Amino acid sequence: MAEIANPQSPLVPKLEGVHLFHFDGAPCAQRVRFALAEKGLMRGKEVRWNSARRGGLRSRPNSWTSRRVSLIRKDHLTEEYAQIHPNMVVPALVHDGRLYLESMEIIDYVDKTWARNPLKPSDPADAEIVDRLVDWGKRLHVSVRYVSFHWGLGNLAKLKREEETRLSQLENAQSPEQLAAFYERYDRDDIDLDEYLAHLQALEEGYGHIEDLLSDGRQFIMGDQLTTADIIWSIKVLRIWECGYPFRRNYPKVYRWYRRISKRPAFRNGVMSRHKWLSAFFRLKAMIENAFGSGLRHVAAPTRPAHSTKIG
Template sequence: MLELYYLKEADSVCSNRAVITLAEKEIDDWTPRYIKLLNEDHFQGDYLKMNPKAVVPTLVHDGNPIRESSIICDYIDELKPDPALKPKDLLQRAYMREWIKDSDEIGFPGVAALNFVTRFRSVIDVKKLESRWKKQPDLEKTLRQQSVIREGMDSEWVLRGLVGWDRIFKKMEDTLADDRPWIMGDNLTLVETCYAPLVKVLDMIKWLDIWLDGRPHVAQWWDNLGQRPSVLGLDEYDGHTADVNSDHAKAGMALVEDARERLQSYNADRA
């Protein structure tokens, strides 16, 4: 039996990594177990036994929990041979894992900060958030959220996110310059299923042009990836769409020029 404890929200990037990977693997015999952050389901005893870090998602296979979204995606790929989401070549697999490591260490905290400074900061009840901080086991996550909520666009985490994604998209543009359709070549891999939810959020807050202007290969890659049914399905979640009138888009567009100027200033200082 395969169960996924996850958030059914378009900006829950870690949950959506697993959902997209399941879809791309054409696995549909799994049971959804919805977690609601507002109800603090992830702090409840039964969930903490499965996931002591109180993070989402958790995949449970025949009663055994698998944690950490990129590890979950790799596990899902191993459940059946086709369609394969990893290269056959051992060296290429190593390069694939390097991409995924960047998505975990740079891409995820970057998106978390940028989504917080736009959408979350504009609507969140700070008192509820302060209560959640007391329960969060992950100190770095707490410090990042506190910095962004209290300092807004001046937070160093916002700059880290802007610069980190600039680095990622530059690497992508260089990689895709030979007109390959996907990062690892002719076939879509775990690189795409791990990056898609992250880039999706940047698209939702309407900040993608900050990095994609002048990077046509990445723009085409995202256009192709964003149109896959596995990714389009995220637009069906209640309250979260790619529409310019969505709450994410409105909050993002109010700050996009500030973000662009901050990245440009940083790059100019290093030139």
């Protein structure tokens, strides 16, 4: 369930309308912003993520208040944020004093609450395929983390010792994210290349399947309606494309579909508006690394990998 009963944060019950705790460059938050924009809910006021000042407590109808939790300044590794999200990740959404966690569940909640522009097919069989594609995308979330940290963020993402300590003290022990355990190995260069490559291959298997679905020339993954499957998979492409992955060479249909999606006003406004400079920085970094032979292009499957898992 997306809604969290009795959130610990005293800020949550004070918030009226829609408030999103997010970071512009975080894929999980990008999905939610993309969906909000598709539903006609636009980015409104920007307030400090933890601000309880009167002027920022209420959002206007059809817009959401942006509470930017910087993953660079490590706002998410604070006790105050742990009271909002016990797994210490973005995004978190508050609607009229109620807290919702988990990006794809937040999107389902938004889709049900604002009925216009539905993001799920009405046909139950199609809806089931979308659910399976979304589940697959969710399982690959950790692979995006491994690949984008190794070939994208590099040392920029490493935590300082005191940040690591704070995270391990504050993170919910049951968190499926297991961020503390990840950083403990990542910060010490304790993850070997084979493990990173296995995550890359898991992603390639997913992209291969989307390539197959798109091979009949359809506009979106499910045909002519944009669904949550397009939302989760397009963001999965964006992050890895920013790391220099050769989509055009390996998955040309996925590449063209992604380019189409990325031209949608909801994608431009919801995902890219304040992410474009960071995105350009990562693209440039990846181009240089690819040119010098150390980039993701050089470990990407040379041709489309064989894939056996079939959904839809």
